[in-house]
Amino acid sequence: MPSASRFCLIHTALLVVSCSFNLSSSPAHAQAMNHGEMTAEPPAPPSIGQALFDKLSGLVGTWDAPLGNSVMTDIFKPFAFGTAILGEEWLDGKQITSTVFYVVNGELRADHYCDYKNQPRYTAVPSLDPDLIDFQFREATNLDTHPLHFHGTQWKIVDATHLIQDWFVMGGKKPVSLAHMEFTKRPEGAPPPQPQPTTKAPAKS
Numbered sequence: 135m136p137s138a139s140r141f142c143l144i145h146t147a148l149l150v151v152s153c154s155f156n157l158s159s160s161p162a163h164a165q166a167m168n169h170g171e172m173t174a175e176p177p178a179p180p181s182i183g184q185a186l187f188d189k190l191s192g193l194v195g196t197w198d199a200p201l202g203n204s205v206m207t208d209i210f211k212p213f214a215f216g217t218a219i220l221g222e223e224w225l226d227g228k229q230i231t232s233t234v235f236y237v238v239n240g241e242l243r244a245d246h247y248c249d250y251k252n253q254p255r256y257t258a259v260p261s262l263d264p265d266l267i268d269f270q271f272r273e274a275t276n277l278d279t280h281p282l283h284f285h286g287t288q289w290k291i292v293d294a295t296h297l298i299q300d301w302f303v304m305g306g307k308k309p310v311s312l313a314h315m316e317f318t319k320r321p322e323g324a325p326p327p328q329p330q331p332t333t334k335a336p337a338k339s
Contacts, residue, residue: 181240186258186267189291190219190235197297197317198327201225205329206315244269252276252283265291281305295319
């Protein structure tokens with residue numbers, strides 16, 4: 135006949151097994167077991183500045199705009215592992231400006247190294263036109279010695295191959311003047327366009 139102590143040991147073992155089974159089938163345990171199968175949180179939407187930077191990234195390549203008897207060429211290329219874009223302006227085979235575009239604290243910024251011998255810096259602001267990037271003046275260096283400067287610029291991305299730039303000039307004799315350029319994207323490998331000489335209208339008799 136089994137002893138009382140042996141009976142108690144068997145009863146205790148059965149209780150431990152029962153409690154373990156109940157814990158493994160509890161909702162908390164099931165949730166822990168399915169933790170790896172839970173749906174991840176959707177990523178946060180990009181900031182306005184990052185969205186504008188992504189739009190600007192679509193300009194990477196070479197663009198040409200007629201400018202009197204010359205052709206203005208803009209070249210955009212990414213660098214710093216895609217966190218910045220370098221924009222170069224070339225006129226008659228000479229580089230005249232550089233602009234660096236980058237994002238800081240959710241803002242798209244642009245630092246412009248200008249042929250006016252100053253360095254205006256801009257911040258892109260939201261626009262009601264989704265195809266417009268509006269760069270507003272933030273600060274500048276060397277305006278004390280070279281006051282003529284580009285106080286802001288608006289870029290209208292018409293489509294994948296057409297871009298309109300308006301640059302607003304201040305600090306000169308006029309309160310504000312405008313430099314307007316219409317660019318066409320150059321096909322990869324294509325030669326640069328030749329400037330078209332302007333023709334004078336025949337004199338009236």
